[in-house]
Amino acid sequence: MGERIYNFSPGPATLPLEVLQQAREDIINFDNSGIGICEISHRSKEFMRVAAEAEELMRELLGIPGNYKVLFLQGGASSQFFMVPMNLLGGGKKATYLNTGTWSKKSIKEAQLFGNIEVAFSSENEKFNRVPTDDEYAVSADSEYLYFVSNNTIFGTQFDPIPQSEKMLVSDMSSDILSRNFDVSKFGLIFAGAQKNMGPSGATTVIIRDDLLDRVPENTPTMLKYKTHADKDSMFNTPPTFSIYIIRNVLKWLKNNGGIAAIEKKNKEKAMLIYDVIDAGDYYRGHALKDSRSMMNIAFNLPTAELEAAFIQEAAAKGLNGLKGHRSIGGCRASIYNAFPHEGVVALSRFMLEFQKNNPA
Numbered sequence: 230m231g232e233r234i235y236n237f238s239p240g241p242a243t244l245p246l247e248v249l250q251q252a253r254e255d256i257i258n259f260d261n262s263g264i265g266i267c268e269i270s271h272r273s274k275e276f277m278r279v280a281a282e283a284e285e286l287m288r289e290l291l292g293i294p295g296n297y298k299v300l301f302l303q304g305g306a307s308s309q310f311f312m313v314p315m316n317l318l319g320g321g322k323k324a325t326y327l328n329t330g331t332w333s334k335k336s337i338k339e340a341q342l343f344g345n346i347e348v349a350f351s352s353e354n355e356k357f358n359r360v361p362t363d364d365e366y367a368v369s370a371d372s373e374y375l376y377f378v379s380n381n382t383i384f385g386t387q388f389d390p391i392p393q394s395e396k397m398l399v400s401d402m403s404s405d406i407l408s409r410n411f412d413v414s415k416f417g418l419i420f421a422g423a424q425k426n427m428g429p430s431g432a433t434t435v436i437i438r439d440d441l442l443d444r445v446p447e448n449t450p451t452m453l454k455y456k457t458h459a460d461k462d463s464m465f466n467t468p469p470t471f472s473i474y475i476i477r478n479v480l481k482w483l484k485n486n487g488g489i490a491a492i493e494k495k496n497k498e499k500a501m502l503i504y505d506v507i508d509a510g511d512y513y514r515g516h517a518l519k520d521s522r523s524m525m526n527i528a529f530n531l532p533t534a535e536l537e538a539a540f541i542q543e544a545a546a547k548g549l550n551g552l553k554g555h556r557s558i559g560g561c562r563a564s565i566y567n568a569f570p571h572e573g574v575v576a577l578s579r580f581m582l583e584f585q586k587n588n589p590a
């Protein structure tokens with residue numbers, strides 16, 4: 230087996246090595262069942278236990294109150310862009326959205342198919358380099374919820390603190406769920422695709438307050454109602470079994486390493502190693518304004534596009550992979566989710582200093 234390298238990919242992203250090593254065993258013979266994890270029935274007692282543990286660990290780590298359901302669905306985070314308004318805005322009700330990047334823009338487009346959508350804030354004219362403070366937008370009295378993307382994966386911005394509102398919050402936490410503490414009880418619904426901070430692609434976690442399940446219009450297709458999945462503990466049809474299995478093991482790993490409080494501290498330390506290099510001069514320029522900086526995705530530029538291309542190429546040759554920025558903003562981006570090792574961030578910060586010295590602007 231070749232050596233593993235540091236993978237700064239935004240998603241699918243780095244997973245804990247011990248989780249992968251365990252999976253290597255379980256893919257052949259899971260839990261002494263004589264059957265591999267990808268082959269075992271989702272109704273078997275072995276798999277039912279995995280799904281139950283994944284839910285319990287999620288509840289424990291995030292402090293999810295008893296009146297919330299935890300679902301594991303398919304269709305990616307992008308399917309939640311329409312499922313949320315389809316289930317919550319029956320009859321064309323109003324909702325408020327904060328436009329802070331590509332993923333919020335896409336969710337606004339879908340929500341407009343179902344409801345009366347007010348976009349209360351947009352940083353699009355500033356190339357999405359920041360998120361708003363609470364006093365920068367107003368939410369209409371007849372709005373059902375306030376929707377925001379807690380971490381903008383592409384632009385490297387993050388809401389910290391999380392918005393405060395009298396309305397229930399709805400959030401796409403695909404790229405920062407399980408990375409920091411927050412109060413679930415302020416939310417009506419939270420969703421997150423697994424492939425950033427939880428596991429492989431294939432499962433999307435939805436946390437929904439149970440009184441919202443009945444708002445869905447009758448004529449909604451069965452598979453697209455949260456209620457269908459909530460009533461059957463995500464086993465209405467075949468769930469994404471392998472993805473749920475890895476999520477369960479990632480959550481175990483997280484718990485064994487001190488849970489959310491410990492990982493939040495580690496995430497800050499990792500991110501600051503890179504932001505410190507950015508702040509030390511004007512060679513590297515962070516895309517996000519300081520107050521809006523993400524602890525998960527760090528988007529930055531070098532003095533020229535040529536230097537950026539050389540930086541990405543040289544870094545890759547040194548085993549620092551996946552540093553190219555998203556095609557919509559260019560430049561560079563380092564994605565350093567929970568499972569990304571501290572040593573890899575140290576290696577990147579050293580490489581940044583060395584590259585700057587060898588390639589003056």
Ligand SMILES: *Cc1c(COP(=O)(O)O)cnc(C)c1O
Nearest residue numbers: 305306307332382401403404422
């Ligand atoms: C990656 C990402 C998505 C899209 O996820 P898919 O599972 O590919 O649909 C949506 N929102 C955010 C914040 C993301 O980072």
